[in-house]
Amino acid sequence: MNTSSNTADKSAVIVPIDIVYNITYYLANDRVTLKSCSLVSQEWHAVARKHLLSSILVHNAREEHNLSGFHRFVLEDPSSCHFITTLRIAHKGSHWNTIHGIYQILKQLPRLRALAIEHLHVLDTAECAHRDVMLPISLELLSLTDCSAATSGPQVDWHPFFDLINMFPTVKTLFLLTYPTTKVGCAMHYESPEIRLEDVDRAFLECLNQRVDLSEVASLVLLPRAHLRHFQPTLSGLHSLKSILISADASDIHFLGLRSLTSLEVIEFEVYVFNLMLVQSVAPGFTAKLRLVNHVLETLPPSSSVSSIRIYLRTAYINRGDFEQFPGQINAVEWGALPSTVASLRNLSMLAIHLDPSLPPIDATDRENMDPALGEGLGASAQRIRSKFDGMKVTVLSHGRAI
Numbered sequence: 261m262n263t264s265s266n267t268a269d270k271s272a273v274i275v276p277i278d279i280v281y282n283i284t285y286y287l288a289n290d291r292v293t294l295k296s297c298s299l300v301s302q303e304w305h306a307v308a309r310k311h312l313l314s315s316i317l318v319h320n321a322r323e324e325h326n327l328s329g330f331h332r333f334v335l336e337d338p339s340s341c342h343f344i345t346t347l348r349i350a351h352k353g354s355h356w357n358t359i360h361g362i363y364q365i366l367k368q369l370p371r372l373r374a375l376a377i378e379h380l381h382v383l384d385t386a387e388c389a390h391r392d393v394m395l396p397i398s399l400e401l402l403s404l405t406d407c408s409a410a411t412s413g414p415q416v417d418w419h420p421f422f423d424l425i426n427m428f429p430t431v432k433t434l435f436l437l438t439y440p441t442t443k444v445g446c447a448m449h450y451e452s453p454e455i456r457l458e459d460v461d462r463a464f465l466e467c468l469n470q471r472v473d474l475s476e477v478a479s480l481v482l483l484p485r486a487h488l489r490h491f492q493p494t495l496s497g498l499h500s501l502k503s504i505l506i507s508a509d510a511s512d513i514h515f516l517g518l519r520s521l522t523s524l525e526v527i528e529f530e531v532y533v534f535n536l537m538l539v540q541s542v543a544p545g546f547t548a549k550l551r552l553v554n555h556v557l558e559t560l561p562p563s564s565s566v567s568s569i570r571i572y573l574r575t576a577y578i579n580r581g582d583f584e585q586f587p588g589q590i591n592a593v594e595w596g597a598l599p600s601t602v603a604s605l606r607n608l609s610m611l612a613i614h615l616d617p618s619l620p621p622i623d624a625t626d627r628e629n630m631d632p633a634l635g636e637g638l639g640a641s642a643q644r645i646r647s648k649f650d651g652m653k654v655t656v657l658s659h660g661r662a663i
Contacts, residue, residue: 312343313340313343313344314343314344314345314346315344315345315346315348316330316344316346316347316348317348317350318330318347318348318349318350318351319349319350319351320351326351327349327351327357327361327362327365330365331361331364331365334365334368334369335368338368341368341369341370341371342370342371343371344369344371344372345371345372345373345374346372346373346374346375346376347366347369347372347374347375347376348375348376348377348378349362349375349376349377349378349380350377350378350379351378351379351380351381357380357381357382358382359382359423359424362424363393363395363423363424363427366395366397366427367395369397370396370397372397372399373399373400373401374399374400374401374402374403375399375401375402375403376401376402376403376404376405376435377403377404377405377407378404378405378406378407379405379406379407380404380407381407382407393423393426393427394426394427394428394429395427395428395429396429397427397428397429398428398429398430398431398432399428399430399431399432400431400432400433401431401432401433401434401435402425402428402431402433402434402435403434403435404435405435425472465490465491465493465494466490466493469493469494469497474494474497474498475497475498475499475500476500477498477500477501478500478501478502478503479501479502479503479504480495480498480501480503480504480505481504481505482495482504482505482506482507489512489515491515491516492515492516492517495516495517495518495520495521496517496520496521498521499520499521499522499523500523501521501523501524502523502524502525502526503524503525503526503527503528504518504521504524504526504527504528505528505529505530506527506528506529506530506556507529507530507532508529508530508531508532508549508552508553513552513555513556514552514555514556516556516559517556517559518556518557518559518560518564519559519560519561522564522565523565524560524564524565524566525565525566525567525568526566526567526568526569526570527557527566527568527569527570528569528570528571528572529553529556529569529570529571529572530572530574531546531549531550531553531571531572531573531574532549532574532575532576533545533546533549533574533575533576542575542586542589543589543590543592543593546573546589546590546593547593547594547596550571550593550594550595550596550598551596553571553598554596554597554598554601557569557598557601557602557605558597558601560605562604562605562606563606563607564605564607565607566605566607566608567607567608567609567610568608568609568610568611568612569602569605569608569610569611569612570611570612570613570614571611571612571613571614572614573590573613573614573615573616574616574617574618575616575618583619583634584633584634584637586615586616586619586634586637586638587634587637587638587640587641588637590615590638590641590644590645591640591641591644595645595648595649599648599649599650599652602649602652603649603651603652609653610653610655611649611652611653611654611655612654612655612656612657613645613654613655613656613657614657614658614660615638615641615656615657615658615663617658617659619634619638619658619659635663638658638663639663641656642656642663
């Protein structure tokens with residue numbers, strides 16, 4: 261045994277620190293290195309561009325990097341288009357584009373799998389309005405963030421981004437952050453826009469229900485930052501939904517009903533309390549939002565197939581010096597009717613309550629930052645929470661570890 265151990269020790273090589281620095285430098289600048297290699301010969305160029313062109317960022321900081329410049333590039337070198345699998349368009353400012361112009365670019369990218377568009381302003385023009393054009397591309401990811409459109413008339417029941425959405429036959433994961441999509445095969449993220457008028461948001465959701473096939477969506481992340489009352493028809497149409505994460509930020513979350521979601525198995529709630537200065541506001545904030553959580557769970561029939569419920573209790577803007585008061589605040593939370601509502605779900609096998617991950621670690625995994633006193637307090641709080649759910653198996657976690 262000793263001989264084997266000595267042999268292993270002799271085989272170990274300590275790399276000099278200057279070599280480590282060189283390795284990390286080249287890793288951080290691998291695209292620059294590949295670009296230099298691609299200029300050496302045609303052989304190097306053929307190998308390097310496969311990696312250099314796999315992910316493209318288009319922005320409007322320089323003319324050659326904007327959409328028009330990228331369009332010229334794909335027309336001048338069609339062979340390069342086969343290497344592009346990820347395209348991110350980030351246009352900040354007052355630059356306007358048309359859906360037709362974007363389509364002219366996308367049809368040149370047959371292997372595109374991920375499309376992310378941020379801060380893009382789109383003009384509604386007669387050239388492309390209401391035109392249904394399908395691309396032979398099935399996306400792994402479609403993400404639209406803070407995109408806006410200028411329509412030519414007062415109508416709000418149609419949006420130019422639906423033309424972009426309808427170009428793709430399927431999308432595996434959809435991020436609807438302020439807008440749009442197509443048929444979704446796996447996951448959907450929806451965040452209602454903060455600055456949009458309620459009637460505009462309602463009209464958009466009605467159009468979404470009419471034009472987008474959500475029947476195969478298995479996972480939904482619902483992050484309401486404004487109004488939510490008009491989302492129920494969309495939610496009721498998700499017949500294949502198996503998991504849902506709901507942020508309890510919206511005051512009108514009580515408009516949501518889960519009764520029609522017969523395939524639902526996992527429900528997650530994010531309960532945020534935004535505490536700017538006073539830690540005393542944490543307990544009432546959690547109590548009020550847990551009432552909303554309970555209201556949503558009450559819409560589930562006792563025979564529901566839900567087997568797992570996870571509740572994340574999170575705070576924001578708490579001072580590190582106030583962490584020691586957190587266990588006391590958790591103890592002051594009123595759980596109300598939530599324990600009895602949860603107990604009525606016959607197929608439920610797991611209830612997990614996750615405490616704020618911003619808390620310092622309470623075990624020996626991080627000795628420098630761990631807080632034994634906090635750990636003792638949270639341990640008592642966890643026991644108190646479990647006592648509220650008498651007879652049920654409840655797991656209380658901090659940093660992913662049961663306490």
